[in-house]
Amino acid sequence: MRITAVIPQRVSIPLHEPFVISLGAIDAVDTVLVRIETDEGLVGIGEGSAVGFVTGETTDTVLGAIDQFTPMLLGLNPYAIEHIHHQMDRILVRNGSAKAAIDIACYDLMAQAAGLPLYQFLGGTSGEVRIDQTIGLGPPDVMARQAASIVAAGYTEIKIKAGSDEELDRKAIGLISAAAPGARLKVDANQGWTVPTAMSMLGIYAVYGVSLVEQPLPHWDIEGMAYLRSHSPIPIMADESCFTEHDASVIVRRNAADLINIKLMKCGGIYRGLQINTIAEAAGIECMVGCMLESRVAIAAGAHLVASRANIRHADLDSFTDFDDSSVVSSAFGFVPPVIYLSDEPGIGVKLKV
Ligand code: MG
Numbered sequence: 547m548r549i550t551a552v553i554p555q556r557v558s559i560p561l562h563e564p565f566v567i568s569l570g571a572i573d574a575v576d577t578v579l580v581r582i583e584t585d586e587g588l589v590g591i592g593e594g595s596a597v598g599f600v601t602g603e604t605t606d607t608v609l610g611a612i613d614q615f616t617p618m619l620l621g622l623n624p625y626a627i628e629h630i631h632h633q634m635d636r637i638l639v640r641n642g643s644a645k646a647a648i649d650i651a652c653y654d655l656m657a658q659a660a661g662l663p664l665y666q667f668l669g670g671t672s673g674e675v676r677i678d679q680t681i682g683l684g685p686p687d688v689m690a691r692q693a694a695s696i697v698a699a700g701y702t703e704i705k706i707k708a709g710s711d712e713e714l715d716r717k718a719i720g721l722i723s724a725a726a727p728g729a730r731l732k733v734d735a736n737q738g739w740t741v742p743t744a745m746s747m748l749g750i751y752a753v754y755g756v757s758l759v760e761q762p763l764p765h766w767d768i769e770g771m772a773y774l775r776s777h778s779p780i781p782i783m784a785d786e787s788c789f790t791e792h793d794a795s796v797i798v799r800r801n802a803a804d805l806i807n808i809k810l811m812k813c814g815g816i817y818r819g820l821q822i823n824t825i826a827e828a829a830g831i832e833c834m835v836g837c838m839l840e841s842r843v844a845i846a847a848g849a850h851l852v853a854s855r856a857n858i859r860h861a862d863l864d865s866f867t868d869f870d871d872s873s874v875v876s877s878a879f880g881f882v883p884p885v886i887y888l889s890d891e892p893g894i895g896v897k898l899k900v
Pocket of ligand 1: 734736760761785786807836
């Protein structure tokens with residue numbers, strides 16, 4: 547099987563509501579879908595979704611990076627995934643979302659050629675993935691009403707955005723905890739705190755039984771994370787501090803996190819995500835697969851990754867519930883909150899309309 551064409555396409559999907567976190571606000575999702583065609587007639591589908599304030603990429607840079615990769619990809623077998631990643635890394639450092647688009651399409655092709663859904667191709671046995679639902683920053687009473695409706699919709703786990711105003715965070719956790727009794731609560735500070743602020747907030751969250759706190763400190767403060775990890779009553783998860791397998795290795799060596807949030811758009815796709823998980827698993831660290839603003843194309847790929855590895859015990863793959871991507875994606879997976887039911891079609895199981 548040889549790659550004969552790489553065809554990227556920009557699409558725009560409006561959000562139901564603007565989504566606000568401590569780093570910024572977003573009201574529509576621009577993303578890049580890519581088709582990789584082969585000489586055997588199989589077509590792989592991938593996605594690169596740029597979130598500039600996290601990865602430094604834009605939709606234009608994703609399109610430009612894919613153009614840079616294309617001459618190298620033509621004629622290669624998609625099974626040569628290590629070689630493809632090494633070559634992409636030689637052409638451009640970072641650019642994880644653009645690399646993820648190529649990587650996902652290659653894994654889609656490999657699993658299609660093997661006649662297996664991707665999670666089975668990667669070694670998994672069950673295509674059911676339980677996800678959480680995220681509450682963006684807002685007035686605490688509004689956040690609490692959202693928590694109640696999330697639980698009513700069937701979710702058992704809620705991720706609460708925090709980190710822009712400690713007073714609002716304190717009010718929000720009190721109201722949310724009362725509005726959603728029994729739900730497992732996680733908090734994501736998106737780099738919003740200093741070490742002293744984090745220590746005080748972690749103490750408050752512990753009172754409410756919060757199960758983990760994600761990225762309390764700026765991404766570069768690995769020493770601070772290590773300090774928090776050794777003093778915190780709540781497990782600490784690295785997100786923006788862990789883009790690549792190299793970051794995972796540093797986090798492990800410095801004891802800087804209890805958990806790692808793998809995102810395909812940060813690390814460059816499934817190949818790197820598997821490497822991060824292996825490093826973490828060897829160190830006794832569980833992983834989550836998270837998302838940013840991906841459509842069901844990359845969400846399907848992320849869910850296949852979750853379903854392929856026992857050490858990936860958490861799935862924060864809820865972006866697709868914030869918008870309606872049915873104008874571009876005709877089918878991807880079944881979903882009855884809180885469970886994604888992966889397709890048993892070969893590959894990632896996604897069909898596009900565009
Ligand atoms: Mg996060």
